[in-house]
Amino acid sequence: MTRPALLALVLGLALSACAKDGLSLVETAPETRWRAVTTDQDRERLRNWRKAWVEALPAARTADGGAIAREGALFEPDRAMANAMPPAGDYRCRTFKLGAIRPELRVFAERPWVRCRVGREGEMPVFAVLEGDQRPSGTLYAETDARVIFLGTLELGDETTALAYSLDRKRDMAGYVERVAIGRWRLVLPYPNFESQLDVIEMVPAG
Template identity: 75%
Template sequence: MKPAVPLVAMAVALALAGCTRGGLAGDTGPETRWRQVTTAQDRDRLRDWRKAWVEALPAARTADNGVIASQGPLFEPDQAMSNAMPPPGDYRCRTFKLGAKRPGLRSFSAQPWARCRIGREGDMPVFAKLDGIQRPSGTLYAENDARVIFLGALELGDETTTLAYGQDAKRDLAGYVERIGVGRWRLVLPWPSFESQLDVIELVPA
């Protein structure tokens, strides 16, 4: 009887032949890579995005319904439009924090307008908030025409070096970008590690 080793080698070779530059067999390009790098924590965050809205939005409305109502689709969960990927360039952005992470924290807060940018690193689009005490930055993955997955990390205070995604679970961020109007997008971050249950970052061209 011939040894089974050649069969094993053939199986390995076929598996490797099925791989693409992005990673695993069946990977159709850069857009699908997020599934290969997402941590277990962030898979949960992305899966439970609606639960974050359901828990955070009523508390935010109780705290400041006037601001919530005045922003139209910004705070409505099901408002995704086509062409979700923001084009490269400079943006104005502002962060809203909805729901309190623990008792004693505010259920709604709005931060001032800041500078944000959509750029590229290699063949991948990236997002970075350039001003403020909390500055998310990371990679954008076009899951489909109406939703872009964001995986990144949080830079704090006077730090000048951004952590790579996956280095620190408390700093990791996962969410999605949606277009909600003409020249208007939002980055939604469910279950961030600090302060809130849901962060919503509005983006408009600078």
């Protein structure tokens, strides 16, 4: 087979790939730019993602084991399906807070459903929670087919504009997005600066 024919075949296969749940796929090289922009604090968070699960999940189970079991794959640390990048569009999100950074805080909390969105800024996908008193927003980097890196900041209360990433370490957030079921994603934030040891934000398409 000639080189042009081989390249055409590879391109055709990439463009025709399709997930079982109907999400169209285009094979792309892993995204590595997040490594150049992430802070030392967030590199540490991302390295210790499993440690955060190990510390936070048992504590949450002691508080509400039924809720943890009821959500199934959402709280399985190693659950990661292909096609982790959520398609652009409107979503519903709810945040679960696992573990506590201080003894007086709850070790499990579930926040109400709110509006959130996956969009684009230039060539990069972005994610933002649009409602609530704690609203993460930031850039999505498709590191592998099964994991997307999130780097962003936290908008609080009645603030109307999020800070740029890396300007305030207390607001910076780092985590990863995984697809845990058909039409169900999670954004996992190890060691956020407020309240919990681990935040898990469930994402499902709106409507």
